[in-house]
Structures are given as structure tokens and as C-alpha cells.
Amino acid sequence: MRLHAKWVLPIDAPPIENGVVEITGDTITAVGQLAGPNRDLGDVVFLPGLINAHCHFDYTQIAVPYRESFTEWIRDIVAEKAKQTPADYLAGIQAGMKLALHAGTTTVVNIECFPGLIPQLPASPLRVIWCPELIDLVKRPELPADGMGLSPHAPYTASAELYRRCAQSRRFITTHVAESIEEDEMFRQGRGKLYDAFRQRGRDMSDCGRIGPVELLHSYGVLGGNCLAAHANCLTAEDVRLLAETGTSVVHCPKTHRYFQRAPAPVAALLAAGVNVCLGTDSLASNDTLNMFAEMRELARGFPDLLPAQIVAMTTANAAKALNQSDRLGRIAEGSVADLIAVPMDGHADPYEAVVLAEKPVAFMMLNGCQI
Numbered sequence: 174m175r176l177h178a179k180w181v182l183p184i185d186a187p188p189i190e191n192g193v194v195e196i197t198g199d200t201i202t203a204v205g206q207l208a209g210p211n212r213d214l215g216d217v218v219f220l221p222g223l224i225n226a227h228c229h230f231d232y233t234q235i236a237v238p239y240r241e242s243f244t245e246w247i248r249d250i251v252a253e254k255a256k257q258t259p260a261d262y263l264a265g266i267q268a269g270m271k272l273a274l275h276a277g278t279t280t281v282v283n284i285e286c287f288p289g290l291i292p293q294l295p296a297s298p299l300r301v302i303w304c305p306e307l308i309d310l311v312k313r314p315e316l317p318a319d320g321m322g323l324s325p326h327a328p329y330t331a332s333a334e335l336y337r338r339c340a341q342s343r344r345f346i347t348t349h350v351a352e353s354i355e356e357d358e359m360f361r362q363g364r365g366k367l368y369d370a371f372r373q374r375g376r377d378m379s380d381c382g383r384i385g386p387v388e389l390l391h392s393y394g395v396l397g398g399n400c401l402a403a404h405a406n407c408l409t410a411e412d413v414r415l416l417a418e419t420g421t422s423v424v425h426c427p428k429t430h431r432y433f434q435r436a437p438a439p440v441a442a443l444l445a446a447g448v449n450v451c452l453g454t455d456s457l458a459s460n461d462t463l464n465m466f467a468e469m470r471e472l473a474r475g476f477p478d479l480l481p482a483q484i485v486a487m488t489t490a491n492a493a494k495a496l497n498q499s500d501r502l503g504r505i506a507e508g509s510v511a512d513l514i515a516v517p518m519d520g521h522a523d524p525y526e527a528v529v530l531a532e533k534p535v536a537f538m539m540l541n542g543c544q545i
């Protein structure tokens with residue numbers, strides 16, 4: 174099958190005007206200005222399906238209004254979670270997957286509290302990187318089966334021992350780190366709301382009051398090419414250097430960032446240091462959509478100096494790199510999986526701009542070579 178579009182964005186090569194993508198089975202077999210018959214998709218830009226690098230489908234049906242601080246939000250979401258039944262979670266996960274697909278997302282890194290529900294989900298074309306959430310405040314969890322990622326939750330809920338086990342497995346790890354000022358205060362200074370909340374719960378606080386959470390993860394051997402650090406909002410220059418030097422990727426969640434009314438994220442410093450940055454929605458407990466176009470728009474609004482091409486890379490090639498799947502995902506290149514979307518040009522002259530500022534729905538979508 175050959176598909177023609179006004180523009181094709183290979184992502185790691187210049188845009189191709191009047192480009193054609195050839196698909197054989199589930200794989201892209203050629204891309205360029207290819208001669209011969211094709212199906213014309215018209216005045217659209219063709220790009221790899223979007224990758225949401227941080228999501229929690231579990232919370233699709235849980236709304237948690239922001240009250241005062243991150244610590245209250247955590248408390249509220251734990252209380253809301255306790256009210257949900259397995260059937261609620263199952264429905265929420267399915268609803269979240271549908272929302273993601275509907276908005277042109279083809280791959281999602283999903284942090285999953287209830288991996289036992291996964292076999293009960295109906296078949297979906299969406300490519301989900303399931304990363305069971307691991308917390309050992311109460312008991313020592315088993316690592317999930319091979320084929321899944323690992324998500325030790327955060328330095329305040331996962332112990333050094335748990336992080337070390339995850340790191341030693343050499344599997345893909347994603348973890349929340351340096352997300353809030355309260356977390357920063359807890360580890361660097363040994364005080365604050367989050368510190369007090371966990372001390373009251375009986376957590377061993379001997380890791381607090383010394384170094385920041387990024388350095389702490391580094392001391393556990395977690396940082397590196399297998400690690401995707403979620404949020405990483407509160408960073409010193411040394412933290413940025415550590416993330417860059419170890420090849421750790423970072424996922425920024427622009428709309429969730431705004432929801433928590435945080436100080437501007439260190440996106441520019443991370444990019445300047447050469448850190449691989451991708452984007453995520455986080456969950457509907459801190460966002461009103463699971464739509465990566467909305468995240469791109471929010472990022473562009475907050476960081477007007479970023480080029481549209483940089484922003485599109487964050488939702489495609491950079492995310493694929495974070496997953497160590499650059500050979501399969503996030504690019505339109507020979508040998509990549511045929512996960513493709515088409516976005517209307519809608520009067521824009523620049524194809525990257527048409528994607529970042531897209532307002533119309535995705536005009537065409539293909540996952541694994543099958544049109545959706």
C-alpha cells in the first residue's frame with residue numbers, strides 16, 4: 174500500500190513535500206517522493222503516531238480537584254482510589270485507552286496499579302507499554318513478568334532496595350522524581366508537608382535531609398538509558414548534568430504542570446544539556462484530556478522559543494528513544510512499524526506548525542499497518 178500526503182514528516186530527516194509512504198504488512202518499507210500509483214490523503218501532514226510517555230489509565234474516572242498542595246492531592250487521590258471497585262478500574266482503563274486512540278496516540282507508557290486487570294481488557298490496537306506501579310511502604314512487591322516495564326513509584330514511596338532491584342533487572346524503568354517542591358524539601362532539607370505526612374505513616378526517613386531525589390536515584394543505580402524520569406521539575410544544575418551524563422530521559426507533562434500551578438519547568442535547561450525530553454498527559458486526575466495535541470499546544474504556549482519541529486520530536490522520536498525502540502517507533506523510516514497519523518494542514522504553511530497547532534481531528538490513523 175502506498176499513501177500520498179502533501180507533507181510527510183520522517184522526524185529525523187527533513188519534511189518531504191508530496192511524500193509517499195509505502196507500507197507492507199505492519200512495516201514501513203519505503204518513504205520519499207515515490208513514483209507510481211498511490212492513495213492520496215490530500216492536504217494533510219503525515220507523521221508517526223503520537224507517543225504519550227506518561228499516563229495512568231487507572232485514574233480516567235477519578236477527578237481530584239487541586240486544593241492546596243501536592244501533598245493534599247496525593248492524600249485525596251489515595252482516598253478516591255479506595256472507593257473504586259475492580260470493575261470501575263477496568264472501565265476507566267478502557268475509557269482512557271479509547272480517549273488516547275481517538276486523539277491520534279498510538280503508543281502509551283501506562284503506569285498500572287492493577288496489572289491483574291490487564292488480561293481482562295478487550296483487545297485494542299493501542300500499543301501500551303504496561304509499567305506496573307511498585308510501592309513498598311508496607312510490603313515487598315514481586316517484580317512483574319518480563320515484557321512489562323517497571324514503575325517504582327517515587328523516592329518517597331519506593332525504597333532504595335526496591336529501586337536497586339529494578340535497576341539490576343536492566344528493564345525499562347519509569348519513575349516519578351523531583352515532581353514537587355515538597356518532595357525536594359523532604360529529601361534535601363528533611364522537612365515540609367510531604368516529609369511530615371510520610372514520617373507520620375512510619376516511613377524510615379533516614380534518606381532525608383541529605384541530597385536531592387535525582388542524586389538519590391543515581392546512588393541506587395537507577396539513572397541511565399533504561400530510565401525515563403517523570404516530571405523532573407525541581408532540578409539543580411547538578412541534577413540536569415547527572416540526567417544528561419547518564420543518558421536518562423525525562424517526560425514533561427505540560428498540562429498537569431499547569432494544573433499544579435508549578436513554577437516553569439526546566440525544559441530549556443534539559444534540552445540545552447542534551448537530555449532526551451518527551452511529553453505525557455499524566456492522568457485525568459490532574460488533566461482534562463488525554464490528548465497529546467493539547468500537550469504540544471500547552472508546551473508551545475509556555476515555551477515560545479521552542480521550534481515546532483522540536484515539540485513534534487518530543488511526542489514521537491524522543492519518546493521512542495526513551496523506550497529504546499528508535500528502530501521501530503517514532504519515525505517514518507524504512508523498517509519502522511506502520512503507526513501513522515495524518516493531520517489536516519488547515520491553512521498552515523509549515524507542516525510542523527500544522528501539527529503543533531492542529532485544531533481539527535486526526536484525518537487518518539494506522540496502527541501496526543491497520544487503518545483505524
Ligand SMILES: [Zn+2]
Binds near residue numbers: 227228229349403455
Ligand atoms: Zn504520574
